[in-house]
Amino acid sequence: MRKTMICPVCGKSFVQRNCRQISCSRACGRRREAARHRAQKHEAVCRNCGKVFLTADKAVYCSAECRITAARAPMRDKDREHTVDTAYLCQKWHREGMDIREIAEILRRSVESVNLALAVRLGPEDYAMMEEYAR
Ligand SMILES: [Zn+2]
Ligand SMILES: [Zn+2]
Structure with missing residues (x-):
C-alpha cells in the first residue's frame, strides 16, 4: 500500500515507492545519511x-x-636518561644548597636519578661556570 509521506529533509510531501522509503528523493536520502553520520561524531x-x-x-x-x-616525545618517566644539562643543573643547584628532593621535584625526576646526576664528573669549565653564576 502506497502512503503519502512528508520528507524529513526538505519537508515536501511525496508518495512512497516502497515501505522503506523515508525521504522524497535520492538526494534527500544522502543528506539524511550525512546528517546521521555527523550526529554520531x-x-x-x-x-x-x-x-x-x-x-x-x-x-x-x-x-x-x-x-x-x-x-x-620522550617518555616522561622519572628515571629517564640524563640530558647534557641534567648533571650540570643538579650539581649547580645542590651547591647552592638546594635539597635533592627539591631538585627532583623541579626536574620531575626520582631522587635516585638526581643522585646519579650529582655523581657525574663534569668538566673543569662546568665547575668554573657554576662558580661564576654563584656570585
Ligand atoms: Zn526531500
Ligand atoms: Zn592535536
Missing part, C-alpha cells in the same frame, strides 16, 4: 595539543601530526 580532547576535535571513532589525537609528535 563526538568531541574528544587531543592528548597531544589539548585541542577539542570531532571524531566518529576512538581517536585520541586531533591529527596525524599530533599522533607522530606524541610518539616521538
Whole structure:
C-alpha cells in the first residue's frame, strides 16, 4: 500500500515507492545519511595539543601530526636518561644548597636519578661556570 509521506529533509510531501522509503528523493536520502553520520561524531580532547576535535571513532589525537609528535616525545618517566644539562643543573643547584628532593621535584625526576646526576664528573669549565653564576 502506497502512503503519502512528508520528507524529513526538505519537508515536501511525496508518495512512497516502497515501505522503506523515508525521504522524497535520492538526494534527500544522502543528506539524511550525512546528517546521521555527523550526529554520531563526538568531541574528544587531543592528548597531544589539548585541542577539542570531532571524531566518529576512538581517536585520541586531533591529527596525524599530533599522533607522530606524541610518539616521538620522550617518555616522561622519572628515571629517564640524563640530558647534557641534567648533571650540570643538579650539581649547580645542590651547591647552592638546594635539597635533592627539591631538585627532583623541579626536574620531575626520582631522587635516585638526581643522585646519579650529582655523581657525574663534569668538566673543569662546568665547575668554573657554576662558580661564576654563584656570585
Ligand atoms: Zn526531500
Ligand atoms: Zn592535536
